Amino acid sequence: MEKQVKRIGVLTSGGDAPGMNAAVRAVVRTAVNHGIDCIGIRRGWNGLINSDFIHMNAASVSHIINKGGTMLYTARSEEFREPSGRAKALATCKLLGLDGIVAIGGDGTFRGALALSRQAAESGHSLQVVGIPATIDNDIGCSHYTIGFDTACNTAIECVDKLRDTMQSHERCSVVEVMGRHAGYLALYVGIAVGATAVLIPEREVDFERDIVEKIRRARLAGTTHYMVVVAEGAGSAMDIASRIHDEIGIDPRVTVLGHIQRGGSPTARDRETASRMGYKAVVTLMEGRGNRIVGTQNGRIVDLDMEEALQMVKNFQMDRYEVLESLSSTKNPLL
Numbered sequence: 001m002e003k004q005v006k007r008i009g010v011l012t013s014g015g016d017a018p019g020m021n022a023a024v025r026a027v028v029r030t031a032v033n034h035g036i037d038c039i040g041i042r043r044g045w046n047g048l049i050n051s052d053f054i055h056m057n058a059a060s061v062s063h064i065i066n067k068g069g070t071m072l073y074t075a076r077s078e079e080f081r082e083p084s085g086r087a088k089a090l091a092t093c094k095l096l097g098l099d100g101i102v103a104i105g106g107d108g109t110f111r112g113a114l115a116l117s118r119q120a121a122e123s124g125h126s127l128q129v130v131g132i133p134a135t136i137d138n139d140i141g142c143s144h145y146t147i148g149f150d151t152a153c154n155t156a157i158e159c160v161d162k163l164r165d166t167m168q169s170h171e172r173c174s175v176v177e178v179m180g181r182h183a184g185y186l187a188l189y190v191g192i193a194v195g196a197t198a199v200l201i202p203e204r205e206v207d208f209e210r211d212i213v214e215k216i217r218r219a220r221l222a223g224t225t226h227y228m229v230v231v232a233e234g235a236g237s238a239m240d241i242a243s244r245i246h247d248e249i250g251i252d253p254r255v256t257v258l259g260h261i262q263r264g265g266s267p268t269a270r271d272r273e274t275a276s277r278m279g280y281k282a283v284v285t286l287m288e289g290r291g292n293r294i295v296g297t298q299n300g301r302i303v304d305l306d307m308e309e310a311l312q313m314v315k316n317f318q319m320d321r322y323e324v325l326e327s328l329s330s331t332k333n334p335l336l
């Protein structure tokens, strides 16, 4: 017979992402709606190691759906990577009587969750974990979409549009570096949306002559006097790209590294709505007695997948979108 879920924990871990608060809210409110106690674990997995937690109710998550960041704080825990750190975390889980944990974050967060659940099983304790993907990088293999990506894209687009104004006035070239860690999704979407002259992503080997020099030269021949180059941080440093542009084309680009500004801000409709659905689904999954799952989106539907299998999944880069980008900024279309 399925064990009735009486008490669950919720935490956010890894880099924050806009919409994490909306996911926390959905977890807490779904739990409250089903008479399940909810404990907020603070500062990621460190909160379990250090017994840093708060009791949550419907009121604790009022007025957070519109807020960026995470009310539970977040961290990357070195100690939790070690069995000794997880043993301390498990002691807290037992003390609190947690039947399950909803972990909101990225791949690293989910690997930690799985290791904890396995270590619990080895010590004869049942602890079910469910992951919710939240990262501005959109780089989780098992989910088409991760919470925070849309807001980060919109923030970056707003910044690049502003840069465009000034580079147009001064007839300059702008090289903008966006985040994404090893993935180019943010750069790809932003590049399409701002109509960039050139976009560099880690998923495609960079040919400087073809991808940058030729595009800027064609644009110049067509009469353009300002150029926008978007670089994914995983594809290289904007500083290096700018200095090569200077050396090879003889123009003097300005560099902007957007940095952590992309991680903040009020979540967009897409992030609030997706986070709310994922938070709900995570609690329902636990109530149905299914643990060690990752909630994700597949073709717009919210699904839950076996955590171990999900962690092996590799995302197919959206080359169809790259083709759109290439077509719209080809050397036959050199204008911004």
Ligand code: F6P
Binding pocket: 015, 135, 136, 137, 179, 180, 181, 233, 263
């Ligand atoms: O994973 C989210 C992310 O913002 C990446 O895009 C970036 O590479 C990294 O985190 C930055 O990490 P930190 O906040 O530790 O500087």
